[in-house]
Amino acid sequence: MRVRLNVYFPPKLARQVSELAIRRRISRSAIVEAAVTSWMSPDGADRMEAAFARRLDRLSRQVQRLERNTGLTTEALALFVRFWLAVTPPLPDEDQAAAQVKGRKRYEGFVETLGRRYASGKSLLDEIPEDIAGRDGGSTDT
Numbered sequence: 767m768r769v770r771l772n773v774y775f776p777p778k779l780a781r782q783v784s785e786l787a788i789r790r791r792i793s794r795s796a797i798v799e800a801a802v803t804s805w806m807s808p809d810g811a812d813r814m815e816a817a818f819a820r821r822l823d824r825l826s827r828q829v830q831r832l833e834r835n836t837g838l839t840t841e842a843l844a845l846f847v848r849f850w851l852a853v854t855p856p857l858p859d860e861d862q863a864a865a866q867v868k869g870r871k872r873y874e875g876f877v878e879t880l881g882r883r884y885a886s887g888k889s890l891l892d893e894i895p896e897d898i899a900g901r902d903g904g905s906t907d908t
Contacts, residue, residue, distance in 0.1 A: 783798065838891065838894075839890075
């Protein structure tokens with residue numbers, strides 16, 4: 767036996783329930799009954815907490831990857847700058863103007879190449895394992 771209840775929904779929610787009923791080919795009553803059952807279920811809160819925990823775990827892993835990638839990028843840049851400063855001799859004053867012009871052209875080429883690589887989806891972080899594997903003769907052991 768079933769008991770009849772009259773409930774009132776905001777028009778938008780009523781439309782959503784009706785559209786879901788049409789898509790799933792079930793009655794609106796069945797949808798409302800399932801929603802109320804789920805709401806009153808003692809494990810409903812546990813399921814929601816588990817879903818949040820899974821999402822938080824996934825976000826934590828993404829943040830860890832970002833931290834690792836940022837750290838690697840920072841270290842690579844720092845090593846390059848240190849090396850460049852150590853091996854680049856100072857220029858005589860009379861060569862400064864020509865070097866600045868050449869430097870601007872090289873920088874424009876660098877930015878253009880960087881833009882192309884970025885647009886292609888390639889990244890240095892993706893190439894590092896390939897470079898290491900190629901150097902080690904294809905070994906992927908760590």
